[in-house]
Amino acid sequence: MAGKTLYDKLWDDHLVKQRDDGSAxxxxxxxxxxxxxxxxxxxxxxxxxxxxxxxDANLATPDHNVPTTDRDRGVExxxxxxxxxxxxxxxxxxxxxxxxxxxxxxxxxxxxxxxxPEQGATLPGMSIVCGDSHTSTHGAFGCLAHGIGTSEVEHxxxxxxxxxxxxxxxxxxxxxxxxxxxxxxxxxxxIIGRIGTAGGTGYAIEFGGDAIRGLSMEARMTICxxxxxxxxxxxxxxxxxxxxxxxxxxxxxxTGESWEAAVKYWRTLHSDDDAVFDKVVELDGADIKPQxxxxxxxxxxxxxxxxxxxxxxxxxxxxxxxxxxxxxYMGLAPNQAITDIQLDRVFIGSCTNSRIEDLREAAxxxxxxxxxxxxxxxxxxxxxxxxxxQAEEEGLDKxxxxxxxxxxxxxxxxxxxxxxxxxGQGEHCASTSxxxxxxxxxxxxxxxxxxxxxxxxxxxxxxFVDVRELMN
Amino acid sequence: xRAFTQHQGLVAPMDRSNVDTDMIIPxxxxxxxxxxxxxxxxxxxxxxxxxxxxxxxxxxxPINPDFVLNQDRYKNASVLLARSNFGCGSSREHAxxxxxxxxxxxxxxxxxxxxxxxxxxxxxxxxxxxxxxxxDRLFQEAEAEVGYQxxxxxxxxxxxxxxxxxxxxxxxxxxxxxxxxGLDDIGVTLxxxxxxxxxxxSRRKTxxxxxxxxx
Numbered sequence: 015m016a017g018k019t020l021y022d023k024l025w026d027d028h029l030v031k032q033r034d035d036g037s038a039x040x041x042x043x044x045x046x047x048x049x050x051x052x053x054x055x056x057x058x059x060x061x062x063x064x065x066x067x068x069x070d071a072n073l074a075t076p077d078h079n080v081p082t083t084d085r086d087r088g089v090e091x092x093x094x095x096x097x098x099x100x101x102x103x104x105x106x107x108x109x110x111x112x113x114x115x116x117x118x119x120x121x122x123x124x125x126x127x128x129x130x131p132e133q134g135a136t137l138p139g140m141s142i143v144c145g146d147s148h149t150s151t152h153g154a155f156g157c158l159a160h161g162i163g164t165s166e167v168e169h170x171x172x173x174x175x176x177x178x179x180x181x182x183x184x185x186x187x188x189x190x191x192x193x194x195x196x197x198x199x200x201x202x203x204x205i206i207g208r209i210g211t212a213g214g215t216g217y218a219i220e221f222g223g224d225a226i227r228g229l230s231m232e233a234r235m236t237i238c239x240x241x242x243x244x245x246x247x248x249x250x251x252x253x254x255x256x257x258x259x260x261x262x263x264x265x266x267x268x269t270g271e272s273w274e275a276a277v278k279y280w281r282t283l284h285s286d287d288d289a290v291f292d293k294v295v296e297l298d299g300a301d302i303k304p305q306x307x308x309x310x311x312x313x314x315x316x317x318x319x320x321x322x323x324x325x326x327x328x329x330x331x332x333x334x335x336x337x338x339x340x341x342x343y344m345g346l347a348p349n350q351a352i353t354d355i356q357l358d359r360v361f362i363g364s365c366t367n368s369r370i371e372d373l374r375e376a377a378x379x380x381x382x383x384x385x386x387x388x389x390x391x392x393x394x395x396x397x398x399x400x401x402x403x404q405a406e407e408e409g410l411d412k413x414x415x416x417x418x419x420x421x422x423x424x425x426x427x428x429x430x431x432x433x434x435x436x437x438g439q440g441e442h443c444a445s446t447s448x449x450x451x452x453x454x455x456x457x458x459x460x461x462x463x464x465x466x467x468x469x470x471x472x473x474x475x476x477x478f479v480d481v482r483e484l485m486n
Numbered sequence: 487x488r489a490f491t492q493h494q495g496l497v498a499p500m501d502r503s504n505v506d507t508d509m510i511i512p513x514x515x516x517x518x519x520x521x522x523x524x525x526x527x528x529x530x531x532x533x534x535x536x537x538x539x540x541x542x543x544x545x546x547x548p549i550n551p552d553f554v555l556n557q558d559r560y561k562n563a564s565v566l567l568a569r570s571n572f573g574c575g576s577s578r579e580h581a582x583x584x585x586x587x588x589x590x591x592x593x594x595x596x597x598x599x600x601x602x603x604x605x606x607x608x609x610x611x612x613x614x615x616x617x618x619x620x621x622d623r624l625f626q627e628a629e630a631e632v633g634y635q636x637x638x639x640x641x642x643x644x645x646x647x648x649x650x651x652x653x654x655x656x657x658x659x660x661x662x663x664x665x666x667x668g669l670d671d672i673g674v675t676l677x678x679x680x681x682x683x684x685x686x687x688s689r690r691k692t693x694x695x696x697x698x699x700x701x
Contacts, residue, residue, distance in 0.1 A: 030685045031678055035659035039675060041685055043696050051578065053519035064672070068686075070698055079517065096517040096540050103519050140696065147577040147601055161601055163579035164521075165608035173675040175682055179658065211504060212571040215600055245574065247600050268695035276695045311504050332503055332569065339502070430576075432513045439537075449575060451508045457537040 017286025019183045020250055021218040024158035024283070028141045030175055039175040040158075043140040046126040047074035047113065047167070049104040050432070051145030055168035056107040066111055067174040073135050074108050074115040076101045077125045078432045082395050082422035088119045097433065124398020124424040127151040127239065127365035131231070132400055134264025138253045138280040143170055148365045148448065150241040153250035154234035155257055156283040158218075160247050181248065182216055182292040185285075187223035190299040195482040197375065198233030199367060199446065199465035201225065201297075202240040203305035207315040209295055214246030217293065220285060221251050225299030231260040232371035239366045240448050243312040252284035306352050306478050307450045307463040309340035314450070316352055318468070318480045324348035343452055344460050345440060353478050355462065356388070358441035360419075360473040361455070362466050363395030364429035367446035370404050372466040377410040379470035379484055385418035386476030393420040393435070395427040419473060431456045444472035488610035489668030493591045494637040495564030497628040500554055505568060506575035507602060511584040514540055524580055525587030529555065555588075559632045567624055568595040572613075573602025582609045592638050594645065596621050607661045610668070612640060614655045640666055 018026070030039040052074070059065070066072065079097040089105065092098035101118065108115035116122040122129060127148055130136035138156040143149060147161035162176065170176055186205055206213075219241050226234065234251045241249025251257075258277055261267050268276050303317035314337075316322070325337040325348060341348065346355065362368070362376050373396060385392045394414050396402040402424055405411055411421045428435040429447035437443050437459025446469050450461040464472065471481040515527045517540055526544040531537075533555060535548040549556050555563070566585065572595040573581060582605045585593065591611065596618040598606075606613045616624070627647065628634045637646040640662060646652045664671055675682075690697050 031681050033660065035663070037658065037660040039678060039682070041682070041689070050516050054521045054579075057519070062670075062672070067682075094517075100517050100519060137695065139693075145577060145579075147575065161577040163577055163582075163601060163605035163608060165579060165605065169672050169675065172672045173679075173682065174686070175675055177660070177671060177675065211574055212597060212599070215571070215597065242575075242601075245571070245599060272695045276693070279693065311506075336503060430508075430513050432516065449506075449508070451506045451575060453512055453531045454508050457512075457531065 016290045017288040019285040019289040019291060020156060020220050020252055020283060021158070021181070021183050021248070022289070024139065024141065025180055027139065028158060037177055037179050040141060040178045042143050042170050042174055042176055043071060044130070044135060044142045045072045045167070045170050046130055046142065046144035046149070047072060047104070048078055048126050048146065049076045049100045050078045051164045052107065052167055053100065053103045054164050055171060056111065058168040059171060064172045066113065066171045069112050071174060072113045073130070074104060074113055075123050075126055075129055076104050076118055078426045078430065080118055080425040081433050082425050082427050082435055085118065085423045093434070121399035121403065124401065125365045125368065125426055128369060128397030128401065131155065131235065132264070132398055134261055134267035137261060137267065137276070138257055139283050143176060147242040148239050150247065150249045151235050151239040151365060153238040153241065153248060154231060155261070156250060156253040156280065158248060161242060181218045184214060184217040184219045184246070184293040184295070185291040186219055186221050187294065187296045188221065188225035188299050189223045189296060190225055191228065192225050192299045192302060195304060195467060195485055196302050197465040197467060198229055198236035200302055200305045202237040203307065203312070203315045203463060204297060204302045206240065206244045206312045207305070208297065209244055211243060211311050211313045212245040214241060214244040217246050218248035218250065219244065219246045221249060226251060227254065230371055231256055232369045235369065236366055240312070243448055253280045304465065304468050304481055306468065308344065308346060308352065309337070310343055310450055310452050311340070312448070312450060312463060314340055318352055318478060320352050322346045322348060322350040322352070355442060356477050357444050357472055358390050359437060359443040360389060360392035360469050361395070361428040361443055361445040361447065362393070362469050363397070363427050364447035365397065365426070366448045367466050368395060368397030368401065370401050372446065373401070373405050373410050374408070376466040376470040377413040379467050379481060380417040380419065380474055381413050383417055383474040385473050388476040389473065391420065392418065392473040393422055393428070395422045396424050398424050417474065428455050430454060444469045444478065487608070487668050487670060490591070490610050490612050490640055490665045492637070492639045493564065494635055495591060496560065496562055497565045497567050497624070497634050497636050498554055498560040498563035499567040499625050499628045501569065501625060503569035504571045504574055507573055507578050507581040508575055510573070510581040511578065512538065514538065516578055516580050521583050522587055524584035525589070528584040528588040529553070562589065564589050565592045565594065565636050565638070566590050567621065567628055568593055570596045570618070572598050574599035577601045579605045579608070582606045582611050586611050594621065594624065607665055610665065612638065612665065614638065614645060616645065616653055616655060620653055
């Protein structure tokens, strides 16, 4: 019999019941909650007279709606009344049901996918859900982490289980070594460019290969975060020393004997050598260049030395129509050089790229330089209050401020523009976020997905440049 | 949940692939703490020419005459014909809520994004996967014939055209069972409460670090 994949192991360890019809009950170790996708779930519990199954499995924080300035006034400081009600509703629900929440003024508040790992609330081998598609982020720790809808949030609150059908296994292997200036973000954009936004639909993706093994936990989180942009609900990386070292000593992490037992188990969380995957995709790390998205789907990417495609060269009529529509929306011309795309704003943040390493990489590029006067705005939004504090301790805030970037308070911010941070119509933004859909960052806004280093390079240049040229 | 057994309705063809959930319901409308009322803002950025705001009266807004749902012939459509990877992106269940609130009961496409597909079943909305070549034909027929309707039978798992031609489709037994009977799947899961408890007890012994922290 063939060995097991990491996904197989995680599935088996969380299987409560396999039903005859192919569906299964999977036990959930951790649910992360935020204000946007939870109110209707709590309301559902209330209407049915149900209580949460296990309180200590839950952790909540407001992130999508929170302002990134003037946070001293807390919830009262949220100007938009509709946003304020949503954040207040989360507070009320957590208080009523007894769920631990890092409220808006708590230094531990931040983007759910940043605070889980930061607190050790995300531990290797856990099954984790959140009403947010970027929950795949936590797979970087060898977790089975799914994004779910609000009905499922309610289901997990009420039963501690998720109804699932087992997915197929895909291995995305990035061989060799990444070149300088090439980051986890570039790797995942290149992968999505290769397999497409539906390439991973129905699969749990494990990212492996020497290039992945050589990456920090932050970079692995960036890669797993965007699994969903390749269509996969679940993305994972096997546990190794990096994983265990990252988890050690965090507030929710085990200690003493419990730690030793946990580490022993965590060491088993990798695919067996003879495991069989339903699909294998291989990339050579050395071939990956800094990436920039030019269109309105994350698969529409090019290397920094590339050009916007010419729809005339596309033989598939549906794809051709997609390119024509994207170029029209983005205001770009066929064959335009990526480096000729002029920018209006730069956003460094989001659950994809707002961790300390991301901020260090961006700061290293802008240090001693100035934001281009052609830009309307360049902003840095740390992923959590603790990331912010750490960055300030390292003096990164001063580097950003001296270069002319804004230094904000933590939240999802301009990744989806639910708060006040958004693009104006027709504005081009170099963004370290995860989605370049039409209107995502603001009505009529034009998003280009890049790494933090590439966003920083764009900020000081006013257009896209190869960050490697600034590193010499 | 509302049960779904059979449905016959007018078809609206939406001819673009990779329709994401941001497009189905833009973020400014996710601030609602209710499950209803999203219909007027379904496909907001495609449907109207201005920028939509929450709690706005949409009847006065300038509409985009080119958008399929704004054409008279597709008024009151309840079957959405779509292209591949429909519902990709954000997990927001507000997307099926908006489609449902607008009046759609069935969405037919060559493929759906996983989370969206799953969310539909929780809301009495039936997503149907048909082969690309069949979907192509349905597009041609729906565009050619004003008032084109399809009949869907979940029990028999068929989609039937006005000419009487039927296409079979696949759907998981569990999802089909819940939808046919309008079952609350939390109730179904809780029938196994003892199993969940015994799993939990055994995990508490083998992996104690998963319990207690954070409370």
